[in-house]
Amino acid sequence: MFSLTYEFRLKPTKQQIEIFQDWLEINRKVYNYALAERKHWYKSRSCQINACSLHSEYIIPADTPRPTYSTQCKSLTAAKEQYPELKRVHSQVLQQTLKRLENAFTSMWERNFGFPRFKKVGQFRSIVFPQLGKEPLNNSAVKLPAIGWVRFRQSREIPTDAIVKQVRIVKRVSGWYAMLTLQWNVSVPQPMPVGEAIGVDVGLISFVAISNGLCVQRPKFFVDLQRQLKLLQQRVSRKTKESNNWRKAQKKVTKLHEHIANTRKDFHWKIAHQLCNTAQTIFVEDLNLVGLSRGILGKHCLDAGWGQFFQILEQCCFKRGVYFQKVDSRKTSQICPNCGVETGKKGLSERVHACENCGYTTDRDVAASQVVLIRGLAAVGQTVKMLAEGKVVGLPLRQESPGF
Structure with missing residues (x-):
């Protein structure tokens, strides 16, 4: 079905x-x-x-x-x-x-x-x-x-x-x-990990960084309109509750919230289609989104909407026949994608990955996306090996189609 x-x-x-x-x-x-x-x-x-x-x-x-x-x-x-x-x-x-x-x-x-x-x-x-x-x-x-x-x-x-x-x-x-x-009442074949593969890393400065070197800056949907939202909410607080003027002012606040949500969702769909145009296999991080939303940068993490983006990207990949899989997100920014040596933690202000072991230098987010790609390919390769040996029935793909 x-x-x-x-x-x-x-x-x-x-x-x-x-x-x-x-x-x-x-x-x-x-x-x-x-x-x-x-x-x-x-x-x-x-x-x-x-x-x-x-x-x-x-x-x-x-x-x-x-x-x-x-x-x-x-x-x-x-x-x-x-x-x-x-x-x-x-x-x-x-x-x-x-x-x-x-x-x-x-x-x-x-x-x-x-x-x-x-x-x-x-x-x-x-x-x-x-x-x-x-x-x-x-x-x-x-x-x-x-x-x-x-x-x-x-x-x-x-x-x-x-x-x-x-x-x-x-x-x-x-x-x-x-x-x-x-x-x-049809059976839709699940996509297979074939063709060009990319790893995707999400962040607050670059919304997505792809393993091929492409970075897309993050639009600040809520933060840019926060001042206007504060002004509208102040107008609501000065009105008599449940009055006609209060309802009109409240409606303006709701419209602005809906505008922010619509622009964010539209941006996510455009990025998802751009990634599907780039490759036939996409690997992303399996992040603890709840924990990130409760941190010191929680407002900016919620403004980026990574959870909604991953859901939209998975839906877009399913419709267009692109293989999608999440991989372990631990220490993706602390490992060199060239030699595999752990370089240690980086501060938020440190935006360049420079490995002292092999001398590999690139953007920090791009290096993390390359680590995501390496882990994704390793997971797919191990699954294919087990499939050839008869240890598994099929690839670890989702069994049900996501809702749209």
């Missing part, structure tokens, strides 16, 4: 916008209620048996099972009799909201994410239609259950042999958008 997600801007009517906003608010309340139910259950199990809190305790019977996705879906069906406004929303849309909460707890347990938070008014911005009827697309319009046909701006051709599996409606400051998940 092969799936892609196409994004289109919707052109809903005023009545459809009112329905979307009403559904978002109802789903937000359902999400908060389900989260509170789970949180109270955990709190009731975390109190000490020989002491009580000075403030309050959550008293829930000991035989009460832990709230799960299935139990909360059953409770949602019974709650529709008590709260008739829940009937205005499609049942599967409400179930997807509970599934979203379940995924948040799964990420907390398995991926060390934070505890899920309650959604304030306006913070719940998307709903999902997991199933659509027959032929849901027609003349730049999508047919949504219980809503009907909603027109969208078709900026790209939609393959006729694809099946629309689900639609996500997203609210942004620039308008409403539809994420169409298309699926094909």
Whole structure:
């Protein structure tokens, strides 16, 4: 199975916008209620048996099972009799909201994410239609259950042999958008490490440094507009909260944030296509992005958006048949790519790699990218050797296609 997600801007009517906003608010309340139910259950199990809190305790019977996705879906069906406004929303849309909460707890347990938070008014911005009827697309319009046909701006051709599996409606400051998940019943061959190979090193001065000597300077998306953002936020703080002027000022802040995100993403896609034009095999560092974002240069690391860039580069390589692999990032800037001798740590101000053992001199980031290339080729060569000996079934490639 092969799936892609196409994004289109919707052109809903005023009545459809009112329905979307009403559904978002109802789903937000359902999400908060389900989260509170789970949180109270955990709190009731975390109190000490020989002491009580000075403030309050959550008293829930000991035989009460832990709230799960299935139990909360059953409770949602019974709650529709008590709260008739829940009937205005499609049942599967409400179930997807509970599934979203379940995924948040799964990420907390398995991926060390934070505890899920309650959604304030306006913070719940998307709903999902997991199933659509027959032929849901027609003349730049999508047919949504219980809503009907909603027109969208078709900026790209939609393959006729694809099946629309689900639609996500997203609210942004620039308008409403539809994420169409298309699926094909085909088997896509995985790319093989052939042709010219390059190593890529990312940094704060040079956004990417390639092993062939090319360096691309890092644009400062957030830092360059930080002064303007500060001015807009000051204007928001001087307005009466929840007033019309406050909402207008808040909208300007949101637009600037969206502009920063769009320019960063556009730059990442352009660099990704440029790298795919350069080689057929690309190796990058497997960085600890969470640790880097919490360091002294965390703001600049987040502004560079390395995590998003690696994800976009992997997607671009998958679409264009380019082999992509991450390698160990330890001491890439401390090893000479020419002789392999460890040269020791370099200060942030030291931008030139000069090996005392062999005399090899080049840019620091380029030397690190060459080390990444050497490690990538060694990993691929070892895998091919094991494949020839029959020790592995196939190359260590991703098994599922990434979402777009």
